[in-house]
Amino acid sequence: MHTRILGEGLGPGRGLAVSAVGLGAMGMSMSYGPNPGDRADMIGVLRHAIDRGVTFIDTAEVYGPFDNERLVGEAIAPVRDHVVVATKFGFRIEGTAMAGTDSRPSHIREVADASLRRLGIETIDLFYQHRVDPAVPIEDVAGTVGELIAEGKVRHFGLSEASAATIRRAHAVQPVTAVQSEYSLWTRDPEPEVLPTCAALGIGFVPFSPLGKGFLTGTVSADAQFAAGEIRARVPRFTPENLRANQVLVDRVRALADARDATPGQIALAWLLAQQPFIVPIPGTRRRERVDENAAATAVRLSAHDVAELDALAATVGVAGDRYDAAGMAAVGL
Secondary structure, three states, rough: OOEEEOOHHOOOOOOOEEOOOOOOOOOOOOOOOOOOOOOOHHHHHHHHHOOOOOEEEOOOOOOOOOOOHHHHHHHHHHHHHOOEEEEEEEEEEEEEEEEEEOOOOHHHHHHHHHHHHHHHOOOOOEEEEEEOOOEEEEEEEEHHHHHHHOOOOOEEEEEEEEOOHHHHHHHHHEEEEEEEEOOEOEOOOOOOOHHHHHHOOOOEEEEEOOOOHHHHHHOOOOOOOOOOHHHHHHHHOOOHHHHHHHHHHHHHHHHHHHHHOOOOOHHHHHHHHHHOEEEEEEEEOOOHHHHHHHHHHHHHHHHHHHHHHHHOHHHHHHHOOOOHHHHHHHHOOO
């Protein structure tokens, strides 16, 4: 697997080198149906990914909460020097539930220290603000993370689901290495403003849910049933009527995949990789075979015509349903 640089605008040698495809670990602890009962198996999946050259692992304190960081920490312990770990701050957690945003400087420091302990590491490679906190100026957030960088507790600063204006304000105080937002063939929100801002400032971009929460793999049928606690059960795009309406999109992707001897998921990832050299998607999975499939997407070559056709796909066939419920959409800063 080849590498990409997040934060090239920081100057030669100051960016963060990561595998071109990373791994989102959230689903190993929450959101996608019953959690795996075999912790050792999830550690095995993480180590298998690292063996395949996936060196960029994404986690957060709220995944679980807290369990996911411990899982990732245990998995990477033998190979810490070969792995880039990203985690996040920015929520208040009460018991086992998120209770609103909290990016007060004192809380950011508390989270950094707790995440370091759970991960079993000395420095967090990439520390994202998980969601913008309207109660705390982004300049204060950036300044606090800058202090943590100076203290050696954090290497790089990131933002998640932030607007272009917020990115610029933060970057003026503490250079932003990466911005993470949902981006895929059926979620194009970052294209008008956020991606051009990242390009102009030399900031890396990390798409989460690059496979559309599984839809773009072609394995989610219109009659799919989701457990009450699963994230897709409350996402409008996954209602039966919207799944049926959106099926034409994945059918087009499947047709191109068949022509390129690839899978629909590999086409979706290859399209992202073709957008910009500073884009690094982080598909999540609990299965070794999916790790292999996703990693192999870096070898899928799309022609300029392929990319242009895929670029226009969402606009020409349409996408039915929002990517979050009302509360989720309200929390997004884009």
